[in-house]
Amino acid sequence: MFRLMIPLQAAAFALILALMPGNAVGQDLSVSPEEGIIQLTGGIGLVSMTANEFVFDGGWTTSQLIWESLNVPVATVGLSTKLSDGWTVAAKAEAGLGGNSSMADYDWLTPYVAANGPDDWTHRSLHPDTRVDHFMRGSLVVGRDMQLGDRFTINLNGGFKYTDVQWTGYGGSYIYSVGGFRDSSGNFVDGQAGITYRQMLPMAFVGADATADFDKLVLTAGAQGGFTFAGQAVDDHWLRDLRFVDNMYVAPIVALSANAQYGFSDNAALFVAASLDKMFTTRADTSVINTNTNATSFYANAAGADFVSVSISGGLTGSF
Numbered sequence: 001m002f003r004l005m006i007p008l009q010a011a012a013f014a015l016i017l018a019l020m021p022g023n024a025v026g027q028d029l030s031v032s033p034e035e036g037i038i039q040l041t042g043g044i045g046l047v048s049m050t051a052n053e054f055v056f057d058g059g060w061t062t063s064q065l066i067w068e069s070l071n072v073p074v075a076t077v078g079l080s081t082k083l084s085d086g087w088t089v090a091a092k093a094e095a096g097l098g099g100n101s102s103m104a105d106y107d108w109l110t111p112y113v114a115a116n117g118p119d120d121w122t123h124r125s126l127h128p129d130t131r132v133d134h135f136m137r138g139s140l141v142v143g144r145d146m147q148l149g150d151r152f153t154i155n156l157n158g159g160f161k162y163t164d165v166q167w168t169g170y171g172g173s174y175i176y177s178v179g180g181f182r183d184s185s186g187n188f189v190d191g192q193a194g195i196t197y198r199q200m201l202p203m204a205f206v207g208a209d210a211t212a213d214f215d216k217l218v219l220t221a222g223a224q225g226g227f228t229f230a231g232q233a234v235d236d237h238w239l240r241d242l243r244f245v246d247n248m249y250v251a252p253i254v255a256l257s258a259n260a261q262y263g264f265s266d267n268a269a270l271f272v273a274a275s276l277d278k279m280f281t282t283r284a285d286t287s288v289i290n291t292n293t294n295a296t297s298f299y300a301n302a303a304g305a306d307f308v309s310v311s312i313s314g315g316l317t318g319s320f
Contacts, residue, residue: 041078041271043315046071047096047135049165051199052281053235054304061116065105065235067167067197072099072132076313086145088155093138094311101130103169103195112177122177127169127194136164137277143209151213157224158206161255163277163307166198188239196236199307201279203228203253218269220259227252228279233305236291243289246303251282261317272314281306 048070055063074096082088107123108116143157171190178184188194205226212219231248256276263269286303289296 036082038081038320039317041315041317043076043313045074045076045311045313047074047309047311049309051307052305053197056302056304061108063107065103067103069099069101069132072096072135088143088145090141096135097132099132101132101167103127103130103167112181125172125174127172129170130167133166133168138162153211155209157209161203161205163201166196168196169194193238198234199305201228201231201307205253216263218261222257224255241291243291245287246284246305248284248305249282252280254278267319269317271317274312276310278308279306
């Protein structure tokens with residue numbers, strides 16, 4: 001689950017809605033005449049994200065770990081160009097770490113579990129000292145511009161995106177069911193690494209971007225849909241000397257974006273951008289590895305994951 005924790009997320013969605021250009025249905029389509037322009041963008045921003053990590057026993061949820069980060073600082077860089085006949089190519093990279101993060105680990109284990117609802121857990125640990133070890137995301141998009149009147153352009157596109165994010169939870173507190181329901185509680189050692197979780201998510205997508213050009217002010221809104229492929233998650237339980245490697249099944253994804261750009265010279269502009277990226281919950285096959293002996297056990301369809309992020313950024317664009 002993803003909780004909208006502060007106005008950053010609300011502001012991002014508001015910006016996405018506010019920047020949607022007007023309906024241009026019914027106008028003649030033609031290829032955009034602009035060619036040979038290269039745009040280089042650089043900026044800074046914030047990203048908030050949530051990943052859920054699951055362990056399943058058939059239809060029963062045995063474990064759920066919720067990794068959340070708020071306001072992770074990121075740096076962004078992008079490069080785009082217009083080719084002949086309206087074709088476009090764009091690449092973008094983001095990298096960041098830090099931010100305010102936390103992790104909550106819930107288990108529903110026999111013999112004291114009565115039901116599988118969110119309030120029926122038998123074991124829980126909370127890790128407010130959780131850190132983003134790294135966040136990286138990159139994309140490559142190929143599209144074709146179609147001009148709708150003098151000011152509006154639709155870019156039909158497709159491409160690939162890759163997201164790689166890793167957290168580590170330190171210290172924390174626990175409530176366990178040992179001799180009875182929630183009868184044991186305590187604290188882990190402060191600063192001691194408990195669990196590290198990493199998601200690696202290759203994605204393929206198709207979509208469209210709509211642009212409204214009002215001379216100095218250019219507004220763009222986009223939507224893409226697609227799927228993950230060959231996604232993988234790695235979970236290291238340092239106190240148990242266990243590594244869980246989850247090979248994810250194909251999962252649907254959706255992405256929304258908005259950008260407002262204001263030119264202050266012929267070749268330079270300021271921009272502000274917002275985006276939402278979501279991978280829906282998918283199952284996974286998992287291998288459990290004892291890191292001391294390398295003994296491995298395999299469990300089909302026994303794990304799962306999802307991921308969502310909301311970001312906002314601003315910076316400069318230069319055209320050449």
